[in-house]
Amino acid sequence: MNKLLIAALALGLFASCKSGGKKSGSDAITFKEFRQSFADSKLPYKLTPDALSNASGDSSAIDTALINRFLVDTLAKADFPSGKVSYYPLASLTGDKINYLVIKAADKNNTAAYLCVFDKKDHYLDRIQVAKIGAKGNKKEYFSLDSKEMLKITTETEVTPGHTATTENFYSVEPNGKTSLVMTNSTGETIPGQIFNPIDTLPKKNKFSADYTSGESSIVSIRDGKDPKSFLFFISFTKESGCKGEISGTGRFTSANKGEFNDKDTECGIAFQFSSGKLTMKEMGGCGAYRGVRCLFEGGFTKKK
Known part of the structure; x- marks a missing residue:
């Protein structure tokens, strides 16, 4: 960056303020x-x-x-x-x-x-x-x-x-x-036929902490959070259309069997609903930064034994 030019711009601003001309301050600077x-x-x-x-x-x-x-x-x-x-x-x-x-x-x-x-x-x-x-x-x-x-x-x-x-x-x-x-x-390393799960080894003492799957190419992994009101998650899927998505983060339980995730960097939001051996997921906000345009972070998943 040209520090001399920036200094010159600053002097120009000062001079224009003193000159009493029609333009002053930032108005004296052209876009060029x-x-x-x-x-x-x-x-x-x-x-x-x-x-x-x-x-x-x-x-x-x-x-x-x-x-x-x-x-x-x-x-x-x-x-x-x-x-x-x-x-x-x-x-x-x-x-x-x-x-x-x-x-x-x-x-x-x-x-x-x-x-x-x-x-x-x-x-x-x-x-x-x-x-x-x-x-x-x-x-x-x-x-x-x-x-x-x-x-x-x-x-x-x-x-x-x-x-x-x-x-x-x-x-x-x-x-x-x-x-x-x-x-x-x-860019996570994968083994043919398997999905690389970056939170696989983390604790899962909470009753909802487990892996939930839908076919061979989709997984929602839930692990214990730092406190009883939070949980860690990792989602990865590939649809039949070839559309892919992957996201990880920290969610918060909003009730006994419901949780939500709200991304700090985008408008992405995901709702989680847990039931006996199942997980239903619904996208609440635009998560296009983490998936293809033809698919959503939605659907039903079955708890893996």
């Missing part, structure tokens, strides 16, 4: 000047967790007024509800039909990155959260954009000490800035 504060990068591009976590100096921060003017005032609202967030320019990328800016947002505890999409006339189209790491937690997210503008968002989750489950979601970015999920890959 705003974009030049980002490092001019080439495709393919990758943002690693280490690169995202690198400390950013206050001098390189982007004025929030510029974020509101050229992007959107709710850019990081969902991830930083306190509103106490600083923005930093990372990269400017030129695509075939659309262009991109990669922006870092950070507060004291969390850091995220957004891929902002523009048309060739510099009109803002949309933004996609593509990376996130926290000071605490067992999950990190990062992304890459290849030379054909295929977006891959990778999520690594430490399921147990020493074992990390990795999910890769591939998206196409349309000319209108919207994304479409193309496919989901899980």
Whole structure:
């Protein structure tokens, strides 16, 4: 990133305020000047967790007024509800039909990155959260954009000490800035005919803790949580249509035989209902980040003996 340019922009803001001209403050900056504060990068591009976590100096921060003017005032609202967030320019990328800016947002505890999409006339189209790491937690997210503008968002989750489950979601970015999920890959090692279960060895003292199956290619694994009101789960399935899905997390019991999961990073929600030897599952929110577009986290499963 060009620190001299950022300093020049800051001086320009100061001078415009003093000049008494028609434009002042952030209004004196053009979009071209705003974009030049980002490092001019080439495709393919990758943002690693280490690169995202690198400390950013206050001098390189982007004025929030510029974020509101050229992007959107709710850019990081969902991830930083306190509103106490600083923005930093990372990269400017030129695509075939659309262009991109990669922006870092950070507060004291969390850091995220957004891929902002523009048309060739510099009109803002949309933004996609593509990376996130926290000071605490067992999950990190990062992304890459290849030379054909295929977006891959990778999520690594430490399921147990020493074992990390990795999910890769591939998206196409349309000319209108919207994304479409193309496919989901899980990089957990598997044995032919078996599903790799990352929580298989965890305790299952709770009466509902067990493996529930539906055919040979679908499993819902339930294990004990850290307290009686919580449970760990792992879901993996492959439908006859070839549609796949995989997700893991921590759910909460809402009644004697019902539980819910609400993902902190997406709108995904799943309801669990337990009965004698059976489990019924229903998707409450959009879980497209963890499955194909032609299937849902729903259905009935039988407890495995």
